[in-house]
Amino acid sequence: MSVKSTITAQFQQVAREQDRTLASLSDELRLVQSGLDSLSFAIIVARLEDSLGVDPFNSTEAVDFPVTFGDFVRLYERFAK
């Protein structure tokens, strides 16, 4: 499974669990318009740390906070190498 497909699956899973209507996941989709709340993102980040072995937000490198879904995926792709 690619990093992108893992992330996509996790977004869908958490949206289902949290009863949220998820917008179509294009690279340009702004995360604030994804339909997910901060608790959903918190859960996604925690689970991705388990499945991909990285938490880019807690790295020693400075990271730009992702604005779009594409930014989010690229951030994980960079750290998951």
Place this chain on the structure above:
Amino acid sequence: MPSDSLWGSINHSGLSRARLHGPRHLIELADLAQATSLAGARAQLQGKCVLLLTRDQLTAALALIELDGVARRLVLCPADLAPEHLPGVIADAEADACIVDAGTAIGPIPLPLQVRATPELVRSELPRERSYETEWVLLTSGTTGAPKLVLHTLASLTSPLDPGVGPAEAPLVWSTFYDVRRYGGLQILLRGLHAGSLVLSDPDEAVTGFFARAAAAGITHISGTPSHWRRALMSGAASTIAPRYVRLSGEIADQGILDSLRAAYPQAVVAHAFASTEAGVAFEVRDGRAGFPAALIGNPGPVELRIKEETLQIRSAGTARCYLGARAESLQDADGFVDTGDRIELRAGRYHFMGRRGGVINVGGLKVHPEEVEAVINAHPWVRMSLVRARRNPITGAVVTADVVVNAASVAGGSPPAEAVLARELTDRCRRSLPPHKVPAMIRIVPTLEVSPSGKLVRPGA
């Protein structure tokens, strides 16, 4: 000064037939009238402040019986007292003597008088007069940091005992998973000595062996923490004893463990009690339901309960007098109430424990009490126990996660569901009864959870 020492009051209750069952020794209390376990050193310990540092609980119990009214102060150190805390305990207690046994392994002890005790009795007359109103000092079971020293007297320790509990027609046989040097265990030791016999546990003994000894002694009453009881139910040995009374204390008794014990011991009263080393025993609930009736709050009586800032406070004759030591804080407030630090919440006419003040997980500014989530998870028939904790999170500061131990055999029968299925069922269950921030983001199935020597689930950072 109470007229009776511990030995005197045991004799007044007419129970010279009472027995103390250690893992390897059986003591007939009547024999203690003309015998000693202290190798003839009792006179030297007169007026001393004595640390009990034996490994063996039976030896410690015998020393308590022999030295109450003789020593000025008795300091009850559980066998797991860490060596690095010994100097602090000696200083705070102003100790000048100690009792050790062959198993004492705490390193060099900087005390001038060290008496080696054994459960092998030798002939000696036990004095009946009290020379001192001996102070009893208990150590609190903090999971981190140095233990606090809590000062009681025999009168405060025995005040929760029901005066109606005298020599019964058929003597009671008590037992406890607790170390009798901790408050919960000491309560059972005092009950056992005044109302029948007592079977002592041993930290190196498996539940199977302990229950075999308890069954052989004809056990009728037994106490432990919910964690002790979960371990017993997992051992497969639960059915080897048939008590009439099962008591839980020391941790929150949730509905899951109460129901499991009701199913395992249908003939027994399953009671859960609230007590702490500092506050004493507050109450006992016998209706098999989690929490306690709201009517107990504000009731005048020997034990008074009140709520301040959602936290339970207690005042009674069973309350400890003070903490000992140079840096001791005050134990009671100006009105004599002890703050338990345990948060409670009213739901449908009953108060439920919500966990310790300070044990709260903060998820994006919303509070989660781990125990509240554990209670929901533990109600699942395939769950034996669980630990809910915070996991650091860059978005909300923390999220809630749960580690779950599966029941090997559920009362429902069959075999446990696959791990992924169980985790999903538990998530669904939490989602139905809890707001979203309290639902664990991750549920892990684990083989075991760590339980401290005091019988409580080890909470990280607690």
